[in-house]
Amino acid sequence: MEYVTERKLDVILLDFCGTLVDHQTADTFVKFCLDESPVRLTCYYALYFFQTLCGVLGIPEPVNFKHVYVRLLKNIEKEYIEQKARKFGFHITKNSSCKVTLENIRKINKKDTTLIIISAGYECYINYFSEHIDLDIDDVIASRLSYVENRCSGEIERDLIGKKKVDILAVKHRSVMDEATTTAAFSDSASDLPLLKVSDYKYVVSPGSVLENIARQKNWPVLRCR
Structure with missing residues (x-):
C-alpha cells in the first residue's frame, strides 16, 4: 500500500538506523573506532557476546549496552573520532544505504519540502552520511558523544530515544507540531511511535513484530529494507 496524495509535504522526518541504513x-561505530586498539576491541566483543547471549536466552538486558559500549571510547581524542566518523559515514553510505527507503522518499519529496534526519545514532557520522546521499537534508538531529578537553568522556551528551525525538523537534522545529504543517515520517522501530503519531503520513521500514502489527492494523505502508 502507498499513500496517494496531492497535498504537498512540508516536512519529512527520517529515522536513521534500520531506516536509511x-x-x-x-554500537558498530564504536567498534569502527577501536580497530587500532586490540584491548578495547576485545572488550567490545566480550560485551557483544554477552548482549547476544541475553537475546538468545530471552533474558532482559541488565544494562543499557549502548551506554556501556560508548565507555570504550573514553579518552580517545575528538579529532580521531571525527576522522573515523567521516570514514564510517562514507562506508555506510556505500554499503548499507536502504535503497527502498530512499526511493520512496524521492517519490514524495518536493522542491520546498524540509528533510530532517532525527536519530539515536551519533550525529558525527550521520552528518557525513547526509552529504553523500542524493537528497538535500536540511537538518540532522541525533545523539551526541560527550567531550571534555577534546577527549571523549565515555558518555552520551544526549541520547535521542522515543519521545525525546518529539520533544527536541518541538524546540528546534516548532512548525512540525503545527496542524497546518503536513508531515511524513519513516521509521523501523516501535520506539518511534511518538514520532509517527505526530506525522500525517507514516512509513515503517523492515519493522519488528510490534510495529508491523500496528502498521497492518492502521494500514500504514510497510517497506522492506533487507
Missing part, C-alpha cells in the same frame, strides 16, 4: 549503527 539497514542496521543499527551506534
